[in-house]
Amino acid sequence: MHDIFAAGFFSSEPVHTALLVGAVIAITSAVVGVFTVTRGQSFAGHSLADISVTGGSGAILVGLNQFWGYLAFGAGVAAFMELIGIQRKRGRDVATGVVLGAALGLSALFLYLDTESSSTTGATVTVMFGAIWEITSSTVPALIVSAVLALFTVLALARPLLLSSLSPDIAAARGVPVRLIGAAFLMVLAISVALSAVIIGAILSTALLIGPAAAALRISKGPIKAMVTAAAIGTAATWLGILLSYDSHSWPPANSGGWPVSFFVVALVVLAYLATYISGWRRPAAQEAEQHSCSPA
Amino acid sequence: MFTGLMLNTWIAATAVAIIGGVTGFFAVLRGSTFAAHAIPNGAFAGAAGANLLGFNPIAGLALFSVAGALGIAGLSRRARHDVATALTFVLMLGIGALFVSWSTEYAQEAYSLLFGEVYGVSTNEVRPIILLGAISIMLILIMFRPLMLSSAMPEVAAARGLSPDLMELAFLVVMALATSMTVPVVGALLMFSLMIGPAAAARSFTASPVLAMGLSVALALVSVWAGIVLSYHTSWPLGFFVGMFGAGFFLLGRGWAAIRTTRVIPLH
Amino acid sequence: MTQDLVNLDHISVRLGGRQILSDVSLAINPAEFTGLIGPNGAGKTTLLRVILGLQQTTEGTVTRHATVGYVPQKLLIEPDMPLRVKDVVALGIDGQRLGFHLPSKQRRDRVDAMLEAVGAQAYKDARVGELSGGEQQRVMIAHALISKPKLLLLDEPLANLDISSAHSIVSLLAKLSKSEQIAILLSAHDMNPLLPVMDRIVYVAGGQVAVGTPDEVVQSDVLTRLYGQPVEVIRVRDRVLVVADA
Numbered sequence: 001m002h003d004i005f006a007a008g009f010f011s012s013e014p015v016h017t018a019l020l021v022g023a024v025i026a027i028t029s030a031v032v033g034v035f036t037v038t039r040g041q042s043f044a045g046h047s048l049a050d051i052s053v054t055g056g057s058g059a060i061l062v063g064l065n066q067f068w069g070y071l072a073f074g075a076g077v078a079a080f081m082e083l084i085g086i087q088r089k090r091g092r093d094v095a096t097g098v099v100l101g102a103a104l105g106l107s108a109l110f111l112y113l114d115t116e117s118s119s120t121t122g123a124t125v126t127v128m129f130g131a132i133w134e135i136t137s138s139t140v141p142a143l144i145v146s147a148v149l150a151l152f153t154v155l156a157l158a159r160p161l162l163l164s165s166l167s168p169d170i171a172a173a174r175g176v177p178v179r180l181i182g183a184a185f186l187m188v189l190a191i192s193v194a195l196s197a198v199i200i201g202a203i204l205s206t207a208l209l210i211g212p213a214a215a216a217l218r219i220s221k222g223p224i225k226a227m228v229t230a231a232a233i234g235t236a237a238t239w240l241g242i243l244l245s246y247d248s249h250s251w252p253p254a255n256s257g258g259w260p261v262s263f264f265v266v267a268l269v270v271l272a273y274l275a276t277y278i279s280g281w282r283r284p285a286a287q288e289a290e291q292h293s294c295s296p297a
Numbered sequence: 298m299f300t301g302l303m304l305n306t307w308i309a310a311t312a313v314a315i316i317g318g319v320t321g322f323f324a325v326l327r328g329s330t331f332a333a334h335a336i337p338n339g340a341f342a343g344a345a346g347a348n349l350l351g352f353n354p355i356a357g358l359a360l361f362s363v364a365g366a367l368g369i370a371g372l373s374r375r376a377r378h379d380v381a382t383a384l385t386f387v388l389m390l391g392i393g394a395l396f397v398s399w400s401t402e403y404a405q406e407a408y409s410l411l412f413g414e415v416y417g418v419s420t421n422e423v424r425p426i427i428l429l430g431a432i433s434i435m436l437i438l439i440m441f442r443p444l445m446l447s448s449a450m451p452e453v454a455a456a457r458g459l460s461p462d463l464m465e466l467a468f469l470v471v472m473a474l475a476t477s478m479t480v481p482v483v484g485a486l487l488m489f490s491l492m493i494g495p496a497a498a499a500r501s502f503t504a505s506p507v508l509a510m511g512l513s514v515a516l517a518l519v520s521v522w523a524g525i526v527l528s529y530h531t532s533w534p535l536g537f538f539v540g541m542f543g544a545g546f547f548l549l550g551r552g553w554a555a556i557r558t559t560r561v562i563p564l565h
Numbered sequence: 566m567t568q569d570l571v572n573l574d575h576i577s578v579r580l581g582g583r584q585i586l587s588d589v590s591l592a593i594n595p596a597e598f599t600g601l602i603g604p605n606g607a608g609k610t611t612l613l614r615v616i617l618g619l620q621q622t623t624e625g626t627v628t629r630h631a632t633v634g635y636v637p638q639k640l641l642i643e644p645d646m647p648l649r650v651k652d653v654v655a656l657g658i659d660g661q662r663l664g665f666h667l668p669s670k671q672r673r674d675r676v677d678a679m680l681e682a683v684g685a686q687a688y689k690d691a692r693v694g695e696l697s698g699g700e701q702q703r704v705m706i707a708h709a710l711i712s713k714p715k716l717l718l719l720d721e722p723l724a725n726l727d728i729s730s731a732h733s734i735v736s737l738l739a740k741l742s743k744s745e746q747i748a749i750l751l752s753a754h755d756m757n758p759l760l761p762v763m764d765r766i767v768y769v770a771g772g773q774v775a776v777g778t779p780d781e782v783v784q785s786d787v788l789t790r791l792y793g794q795p796v797e798v799i800r801v802r803d804r805v806l807v808v809a810d811a
Contacts, residue, residue, distance in 0.1 A: 038643070040643075042380060046383060098489075098497065101493075104487060105543075108413075108486075122404060124404050124407050125404050128411065129394045155665070156663045156664050157663065159656060159661070160663065162656060163656055163661060166642065166646075166653065166693075173617045174661040201394075204390055204391055206383055207387040207391070210384065222648070256398060259395055260394055260398045263391045263395040273384060
């Protein structure tokens with residue numbers, strides 16, 4: 001019978017870093033994700049994730065930590081998207097897909113050049129699937145500060161954001177600068193994507209953004225409960241992912257170095273979402289329908 | 298540049314471009330570009346799994362792609378479409394990540410599955426590719442007229458007894474087969490560019506369906522052929538060129554369409 | 566004497582090459598119930614947006630001396646929007662401000678009182694995205710009124726409601742108008758549900774308006790002038806029909 005916590009888990013330095021940074025990032029992504037899903041901007045998140053691949057691989061090429069690449073490219077594209085007015089709710093545009101294709105093509109080039117210039121081949125894995133065990137102590141402050149900044153901003157903007165999701169016209173009539181708020185939110189989204197990309201990889205980062213939020217929205221009614229539930233789900237998935245990945249060092253297949261954290265996090269997040277479909281988790285909609293079908297129209 | 302391993306590459310790439318161009322034409326016509334994003338992600342996981350188990354990767358690809366296609370057909374009816382599809386995408390990529398991490402050449406395999414491997418088309422892969430290509434062409438030829446009708450005018454087709462669901466399923470299966478061929482050459486992440494870029498561009502240049510399909514194939518062929526030559530001389534990955542050409546042709550098409558419409562000024 | 570709440574002075578609005586409104590003058594007086602009536606596409610929504618400040622005018626001036634509450638046309642709210650009815654109404658207090666407020670009994674009581682006034686108490690914990698059209702209407706009215714505006718604008722609130730729901734909403738609005746001394750400006754393409762409560766009517770057609778009491782405005786000659794083509798007003802029992810002359 002294995003221990004639940006494999007030997008050395010609590011004393012390992014990389015584990016400490018992973019748990020701390022992972023939690024902070026998971027909480028930020030989850031809360032930002034609640035607004036992303038509510039505003040129907042999941043696709044924007046996906047686009048930013050693809051762009052982050054290019055940014056991250058480019059950063060490694062010039063010798064920077066991939067986080068700066070994620071951040072720079074993500075923020076740049078967010079600004080661009082705002083300028084040309086892409087805030088479409090359901091836009092799986094061919095144009096966007098093709099442009100993202102070019103960005104991914106560029107990533108292919110950057111990653112190839114990465115492996116040529118350095119002797120390591122790790123760039124692909126780092127950028128695609130995350131590098132939670134390799135977070136350098138010099139990057140930790142930057143990650144935490146960015147996360148706190150993003151979280152603080154989205155919480156400060158929470159009410160105008162909710163109001164403009166309800167009705168942009170009502171918000172505008174009450175003096176909310178709707179476009180400005182939207183642009184600020186897009187920036188926060190770019191930062192969240194960059195942060196998630198550090199721990200589970202750029203192409204998988206939407207899992208931490210959308211998964212916990214989508215699950216929380218199914219089971220929580222009010223805004224505060226939704227954010228807290230999402231944060232809890234995200235953190236649980238991340239911590240459990242870190243634990244399972246650490247434990248899996250001794251699992252088959254031999255010499256694989258353990259299963260990736262990103263796989264566990266994605267799988268757990270999807271499981272959590274599916275779990276909300278089990279009847280009984282959702283507040284009984286049938287009861288409520290009865291309740292207010294009797295009230296005057 | 299035209300001998301030995303490179304010959305395999307030329308053959309495979311040509312087959313891929315032809316099928317990609319034709320399938321992409323229908324995908325753009327039907328607005329099924331979402332499937333073109335989703336199926337390759339499943340293919341990624343399938344190829345990684347097949348590699349692990351020692352199967353011919355094309356077989357694994359084909360299986361997972363078809364399974365993915367069937368899954369997508371069912372998925373597109375769910376509420377909160379965007380969340381369900383986003384999560385499915387990442388789950389398949391995550392499973393692929395797991396499989397790839399178990400292989401002995403983690404990084405290289407991840408790269409080649411995601412971005413393609415132009416020199417990696419071994420002889421035992423060329424044959425399945427050509428076979429799949431032939432099957433896909435046959436299916437498309439058989440289904441051509443009903444597929445055209447139900448893609449362009451679904452209600453009319455339905456009135457004539459062509460179940461739209463059946464056509465959608467059949468189309469997705471063809472797309473899955475096309476994907477299985479394409480992913481080894483250009484990679485899961487760039488398949489969209491090869492399939493959709495030329496097809497979307499072709500539509501901007503001509504309204505005639507046959508011409509558009511032909512142009513779609515032509516542009517796809519130019520992308521891979523020029524890509525192979527450039528890749529051969531620079532050693533840069535084929536996927537990079539395919540991505541650039543896809544976007545380039547698309548933008549050219551948009552530019553052309555814009556010029557055309559501004560030239561049509563009503564006579565005063 | 567009593568200052569008007571909003572004054573539109575010879576305003577015109579041109580949008581996308583089309584003249585939506587021409588030379589429209591209108592004053593909204595306190596506690597008045599005004600119906601903004603006209604066929605679809607006549608410019609009713611544009612007029613409301615001008616009053617709200619969401620639409621620029623090409624000519625003329627708009628002066629406002631009051632806070633304005635707004636209930637837009639049918640909102641498209643996803644079922645999983647994380648806002649309960651009471652959250653929506655609370656947002657009406659100060660939802661445009663940044664940051665957070667601390668929960669207080671005073672706020673809760675204020676929200677409860679407003680919910681009571683519109684008859685939405687029964688479903689105050691329900692998600693706003695899961696309500697019926699009529700229920701959502703009441704909630705949005707509560708949301709608009711809780712900040713105590715002097716004028717309430719509603720854009721086609723009756724459009725998607727069945728007859729009895731429409732009558733309930735109209736009675737509610739008339740009641741609130743009297744009790745809170747709030748002016749109501751409500752657009753509709755059918756004036757009949759409003760006839761019992763309208764003090765004044767603003768009839769919009771062809772970008773122009775006729776303003777006055779229903780008896781003054783809803784006459785064949787007035788409307789014919791407005792539409793620019795022969796129009797007849799037919800009164801059947803207590804209903805009014807406006808028909809194009811054959």
